[in-house]
Amino acid sequence: MNKPSIIRIILRGLIRRCPQCGIGHPFAGYLTLGEECPHCHESFQGIRTDDAAPWATIFVVGHLLVPFVMLAIEYDLPTIPFTALMSVLGIVFALAVLPVMKGVFVGLNWRFNIRDGKAR
Numbered sequence: 001m002n003k004p005s006i007i008r009i010i011l012r013g014l015i016r017r018c019p020q021c022g023i024g025h026p027f028a029g030y031l032t033l034g035e036e037c038p039h040c041h042e043s044f045q046g047i048r049t050d051d052a053a054p055w056a057t058i059f060v061v062g063h064l065l066v067p068f069v070m071l072a073i074e075y076d077l078p079t080i081p082f083t084a085l086m087s088v089l090g091i092v093f094a095l096a097v098l099p100v101m102k103g104v105f106v107g108l109n110w111r112f113n114i115r116d117g118k119a120r
C-alpha cells in the first residue's frame with residue numbers, strides 16, 4: 001500500500017489522526033500512542049517520538065511568547081506580575097502544542113518506518 005505524501009502526513013499529525021487513513025485516532029490518551037489505528041488497523045508498534053515532540057514544542061511555544069515579551073519591554077510592564085502571567089501562558093501553550101507535535105512526529109516516524117529508534 002502506498003503511503004501518503006509527507007505534507008499530508010504532517011497535516012494529519014497536526015489534527016492527531018492516523019497517518020495512513022487520516023480518519024482513525026491513534027492516540028489512546030493525551031500522549032499515549034495506541035497499538036494500532038482503530039479505523040484502518042495500521043500498526044504503531046515500536047513508534048516512539050522520544051525528545052522530538054518536546055523539542056518542537058519548546059521551539060513553537062518560544063516563538064509564540066516572544067511578542068508578549070516584546071510588548072512587556074516596549075510598555076515597561078511590572079516584572080513580577082508579567083513573569084507570573086508568562087509562566088502560566090507558557091504552560092498552557094506547551095500543553096496545547098505538545099500533543100500536536102507528538103502527532104506530527106508519530107506520523108513522520110511511521111512514514112519513514114522508524115520503530116524502536118531504528119529505521120527498518
Ligand SMILES: [Zn+2]
Binds near residue numbers: 022023024038040041
Ligand atoms: Zn488509520
